[in-house]
Amino acid sequence: MHEPLISHLEEILQKRLAPQQQAAVDAHLSGCADCRDELSAMTSFSQVVRSLRAPAVPELRAGFYARVMQKVEEQGRPSFWNLLLDPVFGRRLVYGTGAMFLLMASFLLATSGDQPELAQTPVQMISQPAVTAVSTQSGFGDDVQRDREQFLATMASFSE
Amino acid sequence: MAFRDLVERFQSKVFSIIYGILRNHNDAEDIAQQVFAKVYFSIRQFDFRSSLLTWIYKITVNECYDYLRKKKVRKLVYESDFSEDDAHMMENSGVAIDPNMPIDESLAHRDLAVKLLGKISEEDRNLLLLKEVDGHSVEELAGMTGMNENTIKVKLFRARQKLVKAAQRLGKVPGRFELGL
Incomplete structure (x- = not known):
């Protein structure tokens, strides 16, 4: 589209051009097919967009503000996230x-x-008699003979 | 301005914008509530570079398009939603639509308008809606946006060009018009 039309496009679309300007635009359009086509398209789509004008807007139901504030409260309530x-x-x-x-x-x-680290082998049990599994038994250390027998029984039953 | 005053001042305007796009009372009211909730929570982001109306208008149109995107609504008015009252109201309005235009055609135009406006930028879309749907003059738009009139004219021209190109890409030509594209 060429300059005379660009600067006056809004007036052209609203059909509010002054007679002199209209004559100049018409003169240009008569010799410029590109401008004619583009102006035709823009006029058409201008009317298409105008179809979004609400013909007769119904009234809002009473209590609109209260419903807005209800929505505000719902959205303002802090969630876990x-x-x-x-x-x-x-x-x-x-x-x-x-x-x-x-x-x-x-x-x-x-x-x-x-x-305490539990003994895993007889050697460890001998070297750390106080912390072996046997040591957990009650009365350990009270009777040396009994302790020795228990110890020998443990060693005899040990298998790797 | 108290929030209640703000709602009462702009509620009709916001509702009419949404209703113009969706033509469904319940959906329009839900979105209008959402618009004001958004205004409530983001009022601190309003920077006074444009008018309050322009800012609210932008939120409103964005909410409409978000709604359309979410619902994947392609047809603006489904047959089930289109009552005889609606038809009667549209036929008698004489504001937006040529009264001689068949209803099917006017629905097709609205559908096309929403689709095409969805293809251009938010700024271009808002400017075209303010101009064509709300009927603001170039001077008023300059005052509302804080830009000078020549800038508004150039922006409108470019927005219109983009709209035509979007229509060409969609291969859409409104029924009654010979576009010469």
Whole structure:
């Protein structure tokens, strides 16, 4: 489309051109098929878009504002996921989880050292008699003879 | 301005824009509520570069297109939704549509308009709707958007060109018009 039409397009579409301008546009259109076609298309689609004008808009039902506020409340109510996205709550959650993790890790580290390593072989059992499985039995150490017999019985029944 | 004042001031306008596109009272009201809820939550993002109406208009049209996209509505008015009252109202309105135009044709035009406007940018779409549907003049649009009149004219011209090109791509020619494309 050429300049005389571009600058006056809105007036042309609304048919509000001054007579002099209209004459100039008509003169241009009579000699320019491209402008004629493009203007024809734009006029048509202008009317197509105007078809979206509501012919007679029905009234809104009473209480529209109340329904809007109800929707606002519904959408403003924090959900679980919204809470996670909330910066303050999210930061607290991260700090809390970190602190809990540190506590659990330190507890595990502190308690794992107290556990005696159980003897797996007779040699270990001899070298660590106090911490062998036998040591868990009640009365160990009270009677040396009985302990020796139990120990020998354990060794005799041991098989790899 | 209190939020209640804002709703009461713009509710008819918002509803008429949505109703013009969807032509369904219940859907239009649902979307109008959603528009104002959106306005409520994002009012701080309004930067005063354009008028409040332009900003709300933009939200409204976007909500309509989101709705159409979500529902995959291709036909604006289904036969089941199109009551005799609707037909009577449209025939007697004389505002938007040529009264001599058959109803089927006017429905086809609305369908085509929504499709074509969906193919161009948000800014172009809003500008064309404000101009053609709301009937604002170039001067009013300049005042509403904060741009000068020549810029508005150029933007409208380009938007119209894009609309024609979108129609060419779709291979759509409105029934009654000989477009000479």
